[in-house]
Amino acid sequence: MQQWQERDLKHIWHPCSQMKDYEELPPIVIDHGRGVYLYDMEGKEYIDIVSSWWCNLLGHCNPKINEAMKQQMELLEHVIFANFTHQPAIRLCEELIRILPSGLTRFNFSDNGSAAVECALKMAFQYQYQTGHPERTRFMCLTEGYHGETIGALSVGSMDLYAKIYRPMLMDTLHIPAPDCYRCPYGKCRDSCHCECFAGAEEMFAAHGGETCAVIVEPLLQGSAGMRIYPPLYLKKLRQLCDSYGILLIADEIATGFGRTGKMFAFDHAGVSPDIMCISKGLTGGYIPMAITVTTENIYQAFYADYNEGKAFMHSHTYSGNPLGCAAALAVQKILREDRILEKAEARAPYLHGRLMEALGSHPHVGEIRHLGLINAIELVEDRESKQGFAGERRMGYQIYQRALKRGLLLRPLGNVLYFNPPLVIEENEMDAAVERCAAAVGEILPE
Numbered sequence: 001m002q003q004w005q006e007r008d009l010k011h012i013w014h015p016c017s018q019m020k021d022y023e024e025l026p027p028i029v030i031d032h033g034r035g036v037y038l039y040d041m042e043g044k045e046y047i048d049i050v051s052s053w054w055c056n057l058l059g060h061c062n063p064k065i066n067e068a069m070k071q072q073m074e075l076l077e078h079v080i081f082a083n084f085t086h087q088p089a090i091r092l093c094e095e096l097i098r099i100l101p102s103g104l105t106r107f108n109f110s111d112n113g114s115a116a117v118e119c120a121l122k123m124a125f126q127y128q129y130q131t132g133h134p135e136r137t138r139f140m141c142l143t144e145g146y147h148g149e150t151i152g153a154l155s156v157g158s159m160d161l162y163a164k165i166y167r168p169m170l171m172d173t174l175h176i177p178a179p180d181c182y183r184c185p186y187g188k189c190r191d192s193c194h195c196e197c198f199a200g201a202e203e204m205f206a207a208h209g210g211e212t213c214a215v216i217v218e219p220l221l222q223g224s225a226g227m228r229i230y231p232p233l234y235l236k237k238l239r240q241l242c243d244s245y246g247i248l249l250i251a252d253e254i255a256t257g258f259g260r261t262g263k264m265f266a267f268d269h270a271g272v273s274p275d276i277m278c279i280s281k282g283l284t285g286g287y288i289p290m291a292i293t294v295t296t297e298n299i300y301q302a303f304y305a306d307y308n309e310g311k312a313f314m315h316s317h318t319y320s321g322n323p324l325g326c327a328a329a330l331a332v333q334k335i336l337r338e339d340r341i342l343e344k345a346e347a348r349a350p351y352l353h354g355r356l357m358e359a360l361g362s363h364p365h366v367g368e369i370r371h372l373g374l375i376n377a378i379e380l381v382e383d384r385e386s387k388q389g390f391a392g393e394r395r396m397g398y399q400i401y402q403r404a405l406k407r408g409l410l411l412r413p414l415g416n417v418l419y420f421n422p423p424l425v426i427e428e429n430e431m432d433a434a435v436e437r438c439a440a441a442v443g444e445i446l447p448e
């Protein structure tokens with residue numbers, strides 16, 4: 001394996017990494033995967049508890065998805081999607097309409113989450129422009145939000161870690177203070193509050209509502225910020241507020257879609273629909289990069305006109321509607337439905353949370369273990385009373401990550417937050433093993 005690691009480091013610039021760290025922790029060469037497990041070249045197993053950056057929905061090398069892709073590959077690998085179409089794309093849209101929040105019926109394909117966000121922003125901007133509101137040029141977002149790392153997506157993101165250096169390149173967006181339930185400034189608790197913090201959104205709308213075209217949110221779960229969870233009531237209120245100001249609501253369900261939060265989409269918890277929704281990560285089960293920006297008939301119609309009116313949405317990506325991606329996504333939908341994956345995941349979710357609470361719930365450096373669906377986030381703190389986080393320089397999460405890898409658990413943390421976001425098919429014995437390895441790794445770095 002070492003030889004391959006050396007060859008890798010000669011050429012490859014890995015994503016979101018300080019490459020110097022690789023001197024100490026060289027890249028692990030994965031040979032194959034099966035279910036929730038990954039295996040390196042020496043045969044060592046790792047439980048993929050982060051679903052390989054949250055996209056693996058149904059396990060690695062899922063036989064049914066493999067089969068669907070092989071069949072598609074023999075027919076057609078790709079075709080230009082302007083003026084051409086194919087059965088897998090058509091069937092996929094028809095399937096997704098059945099599970100999406102109501103009113104979302106028009107599909108614009110792209111090939112990664114950031115691209116879907118860029119598409120949503122441009123679509124919202126042009127919609128306002130073409131419906132008599134050229135003055136609506138700004139976007140609102142939540143602080144600590146994350147929507148990807150291309151320039152537009154970074155502009156509506158709010159995490160310094162990704163955006164700070166590039167600020168001079170970015171759009172001037174409006175940042176609404178996000179709900180912070182663990183450190184609630186109103187002293188409320190997550191399940192019984194009235195979203196007192198929504199006052200921040202009301203103030204922002206009152207001050208800038210007239211110049212804003214859309215607000216974008218990660219519904220219920222601010223993932224990259226450390227799996228921060230907030231109540232569905234916030235989304236309901238936001239829907240009403242957007243309606244009263246004529247502002248579009250964009251749901252970034254790239255991380256939350258396809259059962260991650262316990263329901264098919266996070267917006268389902270709130271019982272309302274966004275105007276535009278971005279989906280990607282779980283869409284193809286983690287097989288092929290694919291994303292869709294879905295919108296309403298109303299928005300679609302604002303672009304529908306004679307060619308010379310110049311109202312078309314002039315936006316494209318080479319790999320839009322890739323047939324292999326559609327075939328994988330269709331297979332994912334079939335499995336979710338036929339194998340009743342969401343119901344089974346929901347039934348197992350309390351078990352995972354219970355095991356984590358037993359193992360780490362009373363640890364003096366665990367502030368809280370919050371959960372939504374199968375997602376569990378363990379927030380590490382200096383001290384439970386003050387909720388003070390460890391200083392970033394101590395790289396507490398990263399140290400635990402290294403120990404967990406040794407024990408066979410892929411637990412890539414977000415700062416001081418360790419989290420589980422496993423494939424939905426994870427079994428109880430696999431949960432047991434993951435919790436045990438995680439607790440042991442925490443114990444090595446932070447003894448009780």
Ligand SMILES: *Cc1c(COP(=O)(O)O)cnc(C)c1O
Pocket residue numbers: 112113114115117146147148149218223224252253254255280281
């Ligand atoms: C991952 C993610 C993105 C970006 O998707 P990429 O495919 O990595 O570009 C955007 N928004 C959210 C909420 C995400 O989790």
